[in-house]
Amino acid sequence: MLKSAQELGKVSCHICAQVSSIEKHVCGRCHSDLHSRKTNSVQRCIALLFASVIAYIPANVWPIMVITQLGVTEGSTILGGVAIFWQMKAYPIATVIFIASVLIPGLKIIALIWLCALAKGLVKMSPKSANKIYWLTELVGRWSMVDVFVVAILVALIQMGNLMSIEPGPAAVSFILMVVLTMLAAHSFDPRIIWDRVRITSSS
Amino acid sequence: MNFLHRQTWPRLRDEGHEVACHFCDSLHEVELIEEGQSASCNTCNTLLYRNRPQSLERAVAFGLSGALFFIGMLALPFITLDAQGSATTVSMVETVVRLWLQGGRTIAITVLAFIFVLPLTILFSLLYICIPLSRGKTLPGVQLVGYLFQVIQPWIMVEVFFLGTMVSLLKLMKLADVSMGFGFWSMIALMLSLAASVSGIDRIELWDRIEVALARKDQEDAAVEGGVEC
Ligand SMILES: [Zn+2]
Numbered sequence: 001m002l003k004s005a006q007e008l009g010k011v012s013c014h015i016c017a018q019v020s021s022i023e024k025h026v027c028g029r030c031h032s033d034l035h036s037r038k039t040n041s042v043q044r045c046i047a048l049l050f051a052s053v054i055a056y057i058p059a060n061v062w063p064i065m066v067i068t069q070l071g072v073t074e075g076s077t078i079l080g081g082v083a084i085f086w087q088m089k090a091y092p093i094a095t096v097i098f099i100a101s102v103l104i105p106g107l108k109i110i111a112l113i114w115l116c117a118l119a120k121g122l123v124k125m126s127p128k129s130a131n132k133i134y135w136l137t138e139l140v141g142r143w144s145m146v147d148v149f150v151v152a153i154l155v156a157l158i159q160m161g162n163l164m165s166i167e168p169g170p171a172a173v174s175f176i177l178m179v180v181l182t183m184l185a186a187h188s189f190d191p192r193i194i195w196d197r198v199r200i201t202s203s204s
Numbered sequence: 205m206n207f208l209h210r211q212t213w214p215r216l217r218d219e220g221h222e223v224a225c226h227f228c229d230s231l232h233e234v235e236l237i238e239e240g241q242s243a244s245c246n247t248c249n250t251l252l253y254r255n256r257p258q259s260l261e262r263a264v265a266f267g268l269s270g271a272l273f274f275i276g277m278l279a280l281p282f283i284t285l286d287a288q289g290s291a292t293t294v295s296m297v298e299t300v301v302r303l304w305l306q307g308g309r310t311i312a313i314t315v316l317a318f319i320f321v322l323p324l325t326i327l328f329s330l331l332y333i334c335i336p337l338s339r340g341k342t343l344p345g346v347q348l349v350g351y352l353f354q355v356i357q358p359w360i361m362v363e364v365f366f367l368g369t370m371v372s373l374l375k376l377m378k379l380a381d382v383s384m385g386f387g388f389w390s391m392i393a394l395m396l397s398l399a400a401s402v403s404g405i406d407r408i409e410l411w412d413r414i415e416v417a418l419a420r421k422d423q424e425d426a427a428v429e430g431g432v433e434c
């Protein structure tokens with residue numbers, strides 16, 4: 001295993017990747033602040049995850065849109081929408097929505113909690129697998145927003161007076177919040193602390 | 205300057221140039237690689253940098269086409285919905301306005317931010333940096349714009365909106381005849397242009413080029429001042 005920049009008294013800029021001496025606080029090339037590790041990354045990540053869980057529950061329980069059809073008003077939750085597509089035999093769409101809206105945010109929260117535990121040394125896993133998990137959580141985060149955009153298009157287009165109209169439901173806001181919070185949680189985590197722990201244990 | 209075969213990345217030749225893996229922080233000496241090749245971390249195998257062929261030209265060309273398709277996406281008809289003889293055609297701008305009027309203000313702001321403002325900022329910042337760089341120059345505030353370009357990238361959601369459109373099409377098809385307009389096709393083209401322009405140039409190469417251009421400007425300024433004094 002190669003020595004880390006930190007061990008060699010150096011710090012890499014998170015914006016322009018220039019390597020400077022660890023004593024410097026501002027990057028000479030792009031003028032951003034230099035941090036050898038993201039500040040309080042585990043605490044921040046856990047706090048943001050906690051907030052995401054609080055948003056995750058109403059996002060899935062409350063209706064994401066409210067449909068008024070011939071005078072009858074009815075709420076539609078995300079899982080309800082998945083069930084409708086499933087009954088229509090539109091299996092790929094049902095699967096896509098279920099994965100993007102329910103599975104990805106849920107798994108992402110669990111994965112980040114696991115990575116935080118790993119960074120604190122509470123659990124064990126090869127750091128390379130941890131890298132893969134972290135890479136995935138960063139990659140898939142945005143895709144959870146898909147159902148919000150579906151609601152956006154349906155609300156904007158289906159305004160047929162008394163025949164049928166769609167309004168956004170209360171879950172829409174909690175859903176957007178949840179996606180943004182999980183994305184922020186993933187960004188605030190620093191995978192290098194997992195490797196720091198590996199370096200310490202392998203050298204001692 | 206004599207470059208390696210088709211080698212135009214300026215600082216790749218410098219000795220003692222270092223790069224740290226952003227996953228495991230392993231420190232590497234920058235290795236000279238040919239265009240089209242990439243270098244990975246020796247410890248964890250994460251990609252460190254890629255030497256893209258014609259990087260600046262690519263970033264500029266796809267950035268410009270992206271800007272064009274962006275305007276197309278906003279202004280041209282996006283979807284036409286034909287329910288029992290009454291047809292509705294909306295552009296993306298109208299979609300957001302209707303969304304706002306229907307009480308979906310938070311969703312309207314979300315679409316505005318992730319589909320309009322941030323992609324436009326990415327395209328603008330890329331062009332602001334790369335067009336002058338292709339002549340070895342920089343514009344004022346290049347560091348700030350470069351910073352924006354870097355931090356905004358994870359928040360671009362045009363392709364997610366595209367998937368959302370496909371899903372809503374299937375819902376809408378039950379209710380009415382749906383047809384897609386040029387705004388929709390522009391969005392697909394924008395999505396591809398964005399991906400191609402952003403990945404067209406490696407982040408380290410971009411900053412190396414900015415650094416070289418800034419250093420040259422300082423030299424020229426110093427030379428001019430020296431000339432005045434004489
Ligand atoms: Zn920097």
Ligand SMILES: [Zn+2]
Pocket residue numbers: 225226227228229230245246247248249250
């Ligand atoms: Zn690495």
